[in-house]
Amino acid sequence: MTRLLAAALVTLSLAGPAAAGSPVQADLEAEIVCPTCNTTLDQSNSPIAARMKAFIRARIAAGDSASEIKSQLVDQFGPAVLAEPAKRGFDLLAWLVPLGALTVGVLVVGALAWTWSRGGPTADHVSALDPDLAHRVDEELARFED
Amino acid sequence: MTGRAKAVGQAVAIAAVAGLFALLVWKLAFADKGGAADALARGERPVAPTFVLDRLDASEGEIALADLRGKPIVVNFWASWCIPCKDEAPALQATYEKYRSQGLVVLGIDVRDFRQDARRFVKRFGITYPVVFDGSGSTVGKWGVTGFPETFFVDRSGRLVGKRIQGGIDIERNRQAYDEGLRLVLGSAQ
Numbered sequence: 001m002t003r004l005l006a007a008a009l010v011t012l013s014l015a016g017p018a019a020a021g022s023p024v025q026a027d028l029e030a031e032i033v034c035p036t037c038n039t040t041l042d043q044s045n046s047p048i049a050a051r052m053k054a055f056i057r058a059r060i061a062a063g064d065s066a067s068e069i070k071s072q073l074v075d076q077f078g079p080a081v082l083a084e085p086a087k088r089g090f091d092l093l094a095w096l097v098p099l100g101a102l103t104v105g106v107l108v109v110g111a112l113a114w115t116w117s118r119g120g121p122t123a124d125h126v127s128a129l130d131p132d133l134a135h136r137v138d139e140e141l142a143r144f145e146d
Numbered sequence: 147m148t149g150r151a152k153a154v155g156q157a158v159a160i161a162a163v164a165g166l167f168a169l170l171v172w173k174l175a176f177a178d179k180g181g182a183a184d185a186l187a188r189g190e191r192p193v194a195p196t197f198v199l200d201r202l203d204a205s206e207g208e209i210a211l212a213d214l215r216g217k218p219i220v221v222n223f224w225a226s227w228c229i230p231c232k233d234e235a236p237a238l239q240a241t242y243e244k245y246r247s248q249g250l251v252v253l254g255i256d257v258r259d260f261r262q263d264a265r266r267f268v269k270r271f272g273i274t275y276p277v278v279f280d281g282s283g284s285t286v287g288k289w290g291v292t293g294f295p296e297t298f299f300v301d302r303s304g305r306l307v308g309k310r311i312q313g314g315i316d317i318e319r320n321r322q323a324y325d326e327g328l329r330l331v332l333g334s335a336q
Binding site: 035036047048051055075076077078080108 | 155225227228229258259260261263281282283284
């Protein structure tokens with residue numbers, strides 16, 4: 001039994017890295033855009049999408065990695081074929097700008113909340129009611145109670 | 147928050163909104179609406195949008211539309227996965243062979259395609275006219291191409307004439323427009 005478990009562990013340890021490095025057809029189809037319909041390949045049945053799916057299948061079978069397959073598709077169709085912009089060069093801005101905007105927004109909201117919680121109006125700042133107005137309010141209340 | 151900090155915050159917010167508004171106006175004013183095809187449909191004779199693209203039919207080199215100025219040109223947008231493109235290919239090749247001696251250039255632009263598929267297509271249909279590769283579709287917006295195949299006529303002065311032909315040039319409804327386009331470009335002056 002111990003030998004069987006050891007053999008299973010060795011098999012798993014050998015198979016693990018290979019499985020992790022092998023691209024999955026469905027994953028790539030969700031990461032590549034059909035150039036004529038502007039949806040990802042998994043959402044499209046257009047002729048070029050079908051051809052691209054076949055290309056991906058063939059490249060996976062040939063042993064290419066996901067990044068190699070994407071690189072070949074970018075070479076054919078340009079960078080717009082990637083559903084997500086590249087994380088380098090000018091395209092990196094597409095990732096950094098929203099993150100930066102979010103960070104600035106959180107900081108601004110936090111600063112405002114902090115300021116309001118500390119600097120809000122207190123009882124001292126509330127101006128006293130005008131005496132004439134206070135008198136009129138008392139009169140109205142007395143009439144209302146009658 | 148001090149009055150100064152508040153004023154700066156408001157200024158930044160107003161500047162951001164103004165920037166976004168300016169972007170919207172710019173997009174509405176200058177966005178590529180229908181390309182040259184729209185101008186052609188309005189009866190204008192727009193200058194054919196320029197491009198410089200790699201040749202598909204040669205191992206290296208490129209073709210610039212500007213270099214063909216002075217020649218009558220039939221520009222055909224196609225892709226190997228497009229069925230009507232296969233149907234019209236023999237007719238385009240026949241046009242090239244018939245009018246080549248009069249200076250006519252048929253220029254194929256293979257769009258959003260695999261190079262190897264396109265080369266196979268060229269070989270299969272015996273295409274001898276020049277073909278360039280536009281995998282990313284960079285010409286599509288400027289020309290106003292909405293599908294494949296589409297065919298345009300560029301006269302010797304570099305302007306679009308006749309009608310944009312949507313669909314195969316070989317089908318009945320396009321026959322007259324195709325003949326008219328050929329007549330216009332072949333008879334055009336530089």
